[in-house]
Amino acid sequence: MLLIRKKVLDSMLSHCLDGYPFEACGLLAGTAPDPGTAEATSCHPALNIAASARVYEVEPKGLLVADRAAEAAGGQIVGVYHSHTHTDAAPSPTDVAQAPDPEWHYVLVSLRDVHPSVRSWRIRGGKTEEEPVVLQW
Secondary structure: OOEEEEEHHHHHHHHHHOOOOOEEEEEEEEEEOOOEEEEEEEEEEEOOOOOOOOOOOOHHHHHHHHHHHHHHOEEEEEEEEEOOOOOOOOOOHHHHHOOOOOOOOOEEOOOOOOOOOOEEEEEEEOEEEOOOOOEEE
């Protein structure tokens, strides 16, 4: 389960919309209070160095900055987000193949329709499993 603060969701959605027509990406930081559960308390937008509407690649410096900020706040990177500009908020085969950490939560933001759609996934061993997203005020 992914618990996400409203300010984090707002920041993530804003970054994804600003990045259109390319996929936008960034890191989510926070805590993992229980196995399988993360609380996203901060959003760290990053540059998509792929500059593509079909794939994303988080700039390594953005990952390093997010990781250091998370540690300084007493947390860790708990996941990554990116937008899909033309498809549903579900992992593509490329997303699955490139998923770097089986403990991370993979948040997809679909910009295909008028209103963005947000879904979160766990990706382990090439398999995907959707998880609940709980908004925290």
